[in-house]
Amino acid sequence: MGRKLLLEHINVPGINTFQVYKEKGGYRAVEKALKTMSSDDVVEEVKKSGLRGRGGAGFPTGMKWSFLAKPEGVPRYLVCNADESEPGTFKDRYLMTHIPHALIEGMIIGSYALGANTSYIYVRGEMMPQIRILEKAIAEAKAAGYLGKNILGSGYDLEIYVQPGGGAYICGEETALLESLEGKRGNPRIKPPFPAIAGLYGCPTVVNNVESIAATVPIVNEGGEEYAKIGIGRSTGTKLISASGNINQPGVYEIELGLSVEDFIYSDEYCGGIANGKRLKAVVAGGSSVPILPANLILNLANGDKRLMSYESLSEGGFATGTMLGSGGFVVLDEDQCIVRNTWNFSRFYHHESCGQCSPCREGTGWMEKVLHRIEYGHGKMSDIDLLVDVSKKIEGNTICPLGDAAAWPVASAIRHFRDEFEWHVKEPKLALERNYGLAHYADPLKIAEEV
């Protein structure tokens, strides 16, 4: 059993309330930080912990905090990104639903570390029940003296507010989120300036994911060095993984980074294997934006070693044979799933969610969706496959925000690893409408890396 830092008390009845959360050791980190540590001490502990952004980018949180500009007389903001919208990812919803005080406690620690007196939690609008839960948790914390003026007699003041989004994936991008929080369309901003210099209302701002903020609680409690002992290499600590698709036990799991992918999929402690006795075909390991990998490559590296659930191991081999940990949205596809259809579905998603600011993304995502649709529905041409690759390459790297890359990678990787399935759809259009291509050779052990 791996250590649980965030979900240790998930099954305790009433853990969603202030009282039970506190009885289980909650708000100790706030006491420790506000009474015994300076704000710089807190930043230092988070740096030592090696915590990396849990929203997808994996940027070191402590470093992000230390970049925050601190001009005199200008307010600073901590904004929590709870716009969880990456297909395959539902860990933040889980955490906010069941242990809302873990986020509130983390918000107090983070705000104190950054010197913010007003902080916002931007929650996607569809999570209205979670918004109510957080509002209740904030009221409870405030009533107990952990929010408001002069918290615990420390002289530090903090208010936290919850802001609903409006149903736009793009608002998970930090500058689009800030635009939205200012009451505007969620069009990402050109960087620089980075939010650390000019973020919310033009003031220095840090935007962190729900899980990153919650992770600062055990870091303050146990110390950064202790936290860094968990995990493997530069992938320190625990990570919440959202597991979905064709598995026996979908759900949210807290793992110690470094667990093998094989154990994660097949052990009863986690996914419990592939549902209905089927075989594994492919995995999207870090949310829909990351490259899809066939069974052989997700379980093992190209050199035959086991692949691990860590930032480094999942990206081992670059995009030729690797993928990314991303937000930890682990989507499992069994042998009955159609890669072309799944890729078309994701492409439609990105086309729908493109904000329309940059032409390569606005137009390119639509073209990819249309071309994939015609291949899936039996009207594809062989040249369409390379056309897709070509369009994806022209989107990638040519847009203001990473949505363009996120739209391009799933298409490029699906063709890279499953080209024969795309070709089969073109050659056998009638058959492709009747049945799926199946498992083919994707689960076979790798012969030599060059063949991949």
Added chain:
Amino acid sequence: MLRVEEVQSVEFSSALISKFDEIVSRYPEGRSKSALLPILHEVQAVYGWLSSAAMDKVAEYLNIQPIEVYEVATFYTMFFLKPQGKYVLEVCRTGPCCLVGAEKIMDYIGEKLGIKEGEVTADGLFSYRGVECLAACGYAPVLQIGPEYTFYENLTPESVDQLIEGLKNK
């Protein structure tokens, strides 16, 4: 894109206005435009959709141009710009849900209600539409119903039947 049916005039209740005031108090002086999305959610929860008259009234309240409200209302998919059924069944149609049968559930809802996506049933009770990932992939297939966005998980044709019958008799 902006197709709104004419509604003559809208007067917000004093309860709604005081809710707006509370929302505006969350932001620094001079930043009341930040209240726009939360306020539009409140308005939609009362009226079921956002008429141009209602949006104009919001603009007036926040002292911004009506276009600033329209551009936001048209950008975010949660805001309805025409009347909907009393219950809008929003079914997730993105990848992970489709791996476990979301498309069949959506077809089933359409058949059961006898309407197409985006239409309203004759009794005014129901509409449905596909929406993108609702961050509940582990409980797929899922749907949500506003304005409180209650979740219905692990859907089957039987659970859809129960849900719809339950709402009819509510």
